[in-house]
Amino acid sequence: MIFEDNVTIVSIGKMQIDEVVDYVRSVRRHLFPMLDHDVLPRDLCAFEETYIKDKDGVFLVARDSNDNIIGTIGMLKYDGRFTDHFNFGDSSVTEVVKLFVEPHWRRRGLASYLVQCLKDIAAERDVQNLYMHTHPFLPGAEVFWAKQSFNNLISSVHDGLETIHMVMQIES
Known part of the structure; x- marks a missing residue:
């Protein structure tokens, strides 16, 4: 997948x-300084x-012309950890995780393109x-996800953080 002439999107291999x-890990340390970074998710x-062997998983990386990582997004099987707040019943649910875009590449459409690539795979x-x-x-996260066609489910507090839960139905 190609975003611009000098940016490629690839699925990660071993x-x-x-x-x-x-x-x-580096991005998480910056965005979530309050977390214990000695404990890996x-x-x-x-x-x-999770991302290579599991049929529900994929992890995409955007790379610039120098092969530097400039963005990521993943999807994995939803583990149901928020069932005390909502339940999807028997529906097939996959979770979108780890959308990060380097500051220099923000506001250029790369994040939206990564989300669209993931929607296509889904x-x-x-x-x-x-x-x-x-x-x-x-900043801007809830608005961004709403623009990607995600709808608010509920807000809750999880591990001391206010959390906004969102979902979108995939058209096959």
């Missing part, structure tokens, strides 16, 4: 896992199983719903 996990600990895989959550302290 050979890139360490580089991508290091990148995501489950998906990063089991990256290959449609090909017959995913019924894409779920994601964001936080009010991330």
Whole structure:
């Protein structure tokens, strides 16, 4: 997939896992300084199983002409951890995670393009719903996701953070 002449979007394979996990950890430290960064999230600990081997998983990386990572997005099987707030029933639900775009590349359409690539993959895989959550302290995040056709489900407090839960139905 090509975003611009000098930007490519690729699915991650085994050979890139360490580089991508290091990148995501760095971005998380910056965006979420309040988290314990010595504890790696489950998906990063089991990256290959989550994003490469699992049929519901994929992790996309945007690279510039110098092969630098300039953006990421992933999707993985939703684990139901918020069922005390809402329930999808028997619907197929995949979670969108780790949308990051380097500051220099923001407001140029790259984040929207990454989301569209993920929606296309979800449609090909017959995913019924894409779920994601964001936080009010991330500037413009809720508005961005609404522009991507995600609808608000509910807001809640999770691990001490106000969390906005959003979902979109995928047209096959």
